[in-house]
Amino acid sequence: MRDNAALDPENRALYSEILRAPAGYDLDAALATTYTLDFETALVVPATLAFHAAENRQETLETPLALLEGLERLSARIAIFCEAGRIKAVPKGANRLTALLEDTITEVTAPRGGAFHPKLWLLRFVPIGGHGAPRLRLALLSRNLTTDASWDLSLSLDGTVGGAIHDQNAPLVDLVGALPGLASGRPTPDHVATMVAALAEDLSRAAWEHPEHIRRIGFAVNGLTDQVWRPQIGRTLGVVSPFVTDGALQALCRGVDPASATLVSRGEELALLASETLTRFGRTLVLDEMAETEDGEESEQPSRGPVPARGLHAKAFITERYSSTEITIGSGNATAPALIGGQNVEVFATLSGYTSQLGTVEAQLAPERLGRFLREFVPYAPVTSPQEDAAEHRLEQVHRALAATRLVLRCEADEDGRIQLHLSAADQVTLPDNMSLRIWPVVAGIEHGINVTVLNAQEQLLARLALRDVTRWVGVRLRDETTGLEQHFTLGTELTDLPEARTAEILRALIENRDAFLRYIRLLLGDVSEAAKALFAAGQGGSHSGVFGNNKDTPILEDMVRALSGDGRQLRDIERLVTRLSDPDTGQSEVIPEEFLQLWETFRSVIREDRRHG
Incomplete structure (x- = not known):
C-alpha cells in the first residue's frame, strides 16, 4: 500500500x-x-x-x-x-x-x-x-x-x-x-x-x-456457522463488487445518504437490480470498455496505461467511520449468500487507518486513481431467456449431484499391460430427460470417454490407457439437448488398485533420452534459481555437455563432489531418479548413460559409508 x-x-x-x-x-x-x-x-x-x-x-x-x-x-x-x-x-x-x-x-x-x-x-x-x-x-x-x-x-x-x-x-x-x-x-x-x-x-x-497508514486489521469468515458477518458502514459507502443482489446492497447502504454512496459493478449485474436499489447510490459505475482486452492477454501498453482485464473481479467495501477510513477486501461479493444468509464460505480482512492518511471513499475512487478506468452505468433492459435460465438451473442441479457423490476409478491391468479404468459411484445419479453426460479420463481427452445415462455402484468400463496416462481426474460434459447449453468441468475420484510404477512411467515419458536426463541432473545439482534460468533458456531443445562437461559448463562430476559436502539432498534426489528410471532387475536404463551409472555406483558407496558413520 x-x-x-x-x-x-x-x-x-x-x-x-x-x-x-x-x-x-x-x-x-x-x-x-x-x-x-x-x-x-x-x-x-x-x-x-x-x-x-x-x-x-x-x-x-x-x-x-x-x-x-x-x-x-x-x-x-x-x-x-x-x-x-x-x-x-x-x-x-x-x-x-x-x-x-x-x-x-x-x-x-x-x-x-x-x-x-x-x-x-x-x-x-x-x-x-x-x-x-x-x-x-x-x-x-x-x-x-x-x-x-x-x-x-x-x-x-x-x-x-x-x-x-x-x-x-x-x-x-x-x-x-x-x-x-x-x-x-x-x-x-x-x-x-x-x-x-x-x-x-x-x-x-x-x-x-501492518501496511503503511494501517492502524488495525480485523479478519472475518462466513459460512462455517450460522453467525453472519458483514462490514460496519459509517457515513459514506463505496462498494466494488462484480456480483450484486438487491437484498445485500440495501442492507449495506441502510442509513447512508445516497449522495455519499458509490457502487461499482458489472453492467449485466446492475441491469438486473431493482430501481429502488439503484436510487440508493448517488453513483453507479462500471469498468470502462477501454480498460479491458477481449482475450485477457498481457497488454503491451506502459504501466500508466489500461490494466489488462477480462472484466471486474475485485471486491471491496469502503466506508468512513468517525475519524477513520475502513477498507474491507476479500472473497465476498455484495450478495445475499455471501453477506446476508451466510451460505457461502467467504474470508474478509478490514483495514483501518486515519482518514487524513488513508483517504476518503471519494479519494479512493477519484479520477486520478481507480476512477480513471470507470464510467457511469447507463441503465438498459437485460435480455433474458426463461428457457435458457431453466436449462442452466437443471444443469447446475446435476452438476452439484455429480460433485457430491463419491466416484471411484478402479484400475485393472490387462494382458497387454494397459490399465482398464472401471468407473462407479457411491450414490446414484440419474440424468433428467433431454440431458446427456459424457465422462473421460482427463489425460486421454474427451474422444476417449463414454456416454453415461446413470451412475451408480455398478462399474462401467471408462477407458483402457497406458499406465503413465492414468490419473484420478475425469472430465465431464453435461449437455441440455433442448437448448444446446453445456457445462464442462473436472471431477476427482478415488483411484484404487493403482500400480506403484505409475510415477516412474511418467518420469520415463518426460525424460525420454540421455540429453533430457543430463539436463535434469544439472537441475538437481545446480543452485535453484540459476539452474532454472538455464533450463528455461534451453527450453525443450538444446544438447547436453556430457557427463564430464565442456568449457562452457561446470562438469557434472564436479557438482556431484560438491554436493557431498552439503546436506545430501541433491544426491538423494539423484538416487530417487536413477532408481525410478532403471530396470529393477538389471539396473540398466535406456535414458541413463552407462558412464553415469558407473560413476553413480561410486557415489552410492560413499553415501552408504557416510550413513554408517552418521
Missing part, C-alpha cells in the same frame, strides 16, 4: 511476488483456497515456488522438466482446497503431470449449502540455517487459481510466529482448521491434514506487519 492510494491500479503485485520466500528463508509449507481451479495454474505454482526465475507462466508450462522438479520438490508441502466440481475441464487432454497433483488438491463443499468461495494463500517460511522463528505470509485475494486475467485486488501480510495467541487471527484459524473436514467424496490425505493443523497452530500465534 502506497501513501493513501490503497485502490490505485498503479499499485501492482505479481502473483510470483506473493509466493516468493523472504531473503534467508525457504518455503516450508503452503496452503491455498479457491473456488475454481485449472490444472495449468496448479502445475505452475510448485515451479514458481521452487524456481524464483520462473516469472513467465507460458515459459514455465513449456519447460516440462521444471514443472516436474517443482512437483517433485514441493507437491508434498502444498495443499490446495477448491470447490468440488469447479476444476476446469480439459477436453483436448491434460498434461500427464496432473497425476502428481492428486494429493495436493482436495475438493471440498461448503457446510451450509452455499459455495466454497474463499481465496487465500498461507505460506510458512523457515530460516535457511535452521536458527530463528518461522515467518508466515497471508495473502487474501479476489481471484481464483485460474488463468483468468481480471481486475483483482489482493492484500499480502508478512508476520512472525511467536509464543502468544493473537485473538484477531481466530476467524482465520477456524477456517484453516476446518478445511480437512470439508472434503467431498475423497478424504483429505493424512499428510495434508497434519500440515494444515500445524499451519493453523502457527497462524494463531502470528503477529502481522
